[in-house]
Amino acid sequence: METPVCTDACGPEQPFDVFARTCPSRETLEHVTGRWGSLTVGALREGPCRFNELRRRVEGVSEKMLSQTLHALERDGIVNREAQPTNPPRVDYELTPLGIEVADRLLALIHYLEGNMSAVLTARETYDGTRGGR
Amino acid sequence: METPVCTDACGPEQPFDVFARTCPSRETLEHVTGRWGSLTVGALREGPCRFNELRRRVEGVSEKMLSQTLHALERDGIVNREAQPTNPPRVDYELTPLGIEVADRLLALIHYLEGNMSAVLTARETYDGTRGGR
DNA sequence: CGGGATCCGGCTTGATACTG
DNA sequence: CAGTATCAAGCCGGATCCCG
Numbered sequence: 001m002e003t004p005v006c007t008d009a010c011g012p013e014q015p016f017d018v019f020a021r022t023c024p025s026r027e028t029l030e031h032v033t034g035r036w037g038s039l040t041v042g043a044l045r046e047g048p049c050r051f052n053e054l055r056r057r058v059e060g061v062s063e064k065m066l067s068q069t070l071h072a073l074e075r076d077g078i079v080n081r082e083a084q085p086t087n088p089p090r091v092d093y094e095l096t097p098l099g100i101e102v103a104d105r106l107l108a109l110i111h112y113l114e115g116n117m118s119a120v121l122t123a124r125e126t127y128d129g130t131r132g133g134r
Numbered sequence: 135m136e137t138p139v140c141t142d143a144c145g146p147e148q149p150f151d152v153f154a155r156t157c158p159s160r161e162t163l164e165h166v167t168g169r170w171g172s173l174t175v176g177a178l179r180e181g182p183c184r185f186n187e188l189r190r191r192v193e194g195v196s197e198k199m200l201s202q203t204l205h206a207l208e209r210d211g212i213v214n215r216e217a218q219p220t221n222p223p224r225v226d227y228e229l230t231p232l233g234i235e236v237a238d239r240l241l242a243l244i245h246y247l248e249g250n251m252s253a254v255l256t257a258r259e260t261y262d263g264t265r266g267g268r
Numbered sequence: 269c270g271g272g273a274t275c276c277g278g279c280t281t282g283a284t285a286c287t288g
Numbered sequence: 289c290a291g292t293a294t295c296a297a298g299c300c301g302g303a304t305c306c307c308g
Contacts, residue, residue, distance in 0.1 A: 122211070
C-alpha cells in the first residue's frame with residue numbers, strides 16, 4: 001500500500017505520476033477536483049447525506065451531474081453508497097476512509113482559497129485595470 | 135487580509151463560501167483545480183518555467199489551453215508572468231506567494247492520490263466486477 | 269520562441285420528462 | 289425520494305494560420 005508502482009500505464013518501475021499523460025491518477029484527480037467533484041466530496045465531509053440533501057448542499061448541481069459525479073467517485077473508492085430498499089427509497093452517501101483523507105486535503109485548499117479571496121479579488125482588479133479596461 | 139468578508143456576492147456579513155452558487159471563490163477554485171489548472175500550478179511549483187518547457191512538463195496540454203489557463207491563473211494572482219522584450223522573446227512564469235501556498239495544498243492532494251492509486255484501482259475492479267460486467 | 273485569432277467537431281452540461 | 293432517458297445547446301479543446 002506504500003509507494004505503489006504503476007504496472008501498466010506509467011512504465012515498468014515507475015510510480016504513479018499525474019503529469020504523465022496516460023497515468024490513471026490523472027483521471028482520478030479529475031474526478032476529485034472536477035467542477036462538481038470537489039464540492040461533492042467537500043460537502044460529504046460534513047457527514048453522510050442523502051441524494052437530495054446533497055443537491056441542496058452543493059448549490060447549482062443538476063440531478064444528472066450529481067448522479068454522474070457520485071458514480072465516478074464511488075467507482076474510485078472515494079464515496080460509499082448505501083441503499084435501503086424501502087419505500088420511499090432511501091439512499092445515503094458517505095466518504096470512505098480514503099475519501100476522508102482526500103476530502104481533508106481538498107478542504108485545506110478550499111478553505112485557504114476562501115480565506116484569501118480578498119487577495120484574489122484585488123489581483124483581478126489590478127490585472128483588469130492594467131490591461132486598459134479590456 | 136485576515137478573515138475576509140464577502141461584501142457583494144455571498145451576503146452582507148458572511149465569509150466566502152465556495153458552496154454558494156454565486157461566490158467568486160468557486161470560480162477561483164475551478165481555475166486552480168481545473169483540468170489543466172492543477173497540473174500547471176503543480177508543475178510551476180518546481181520553479182519558474184518558460185512557456186514551452188511548461189508544455190513539456192504538463193503532458194498533453196495544447197498551446198491554446200495552456201495559454202488560457204495561465205491567463206486565468208495570472209488574473210487570480212496565482213501566477214506571475216515576466217516577459218522580456220528580447221528577440222527571440224523570453225517569457226517566464228512563476229508562482230506568486232499566494233500561488234505557492236495554493237500549490238502546496240494541491241500537491242498534498244495530488245501526492246496522496248498518487249500514493250493510493252492501488253487502492254483506487256482495486257476499488258474500480260470491485261465496482262466493475264460487482265455490477266456484472268456492465 | 270511565445271503566443272493571438274479563428275474555425276469547427278464533439279463531448280459535457282442542463283432542462284425536461286419519465287420510472288420505480 | 290432517487291434516480292434514468294432523451295435531446296438540444298454550448299462550451300471545450302484541438303488544429304491551423306498568423307504575428308511580433
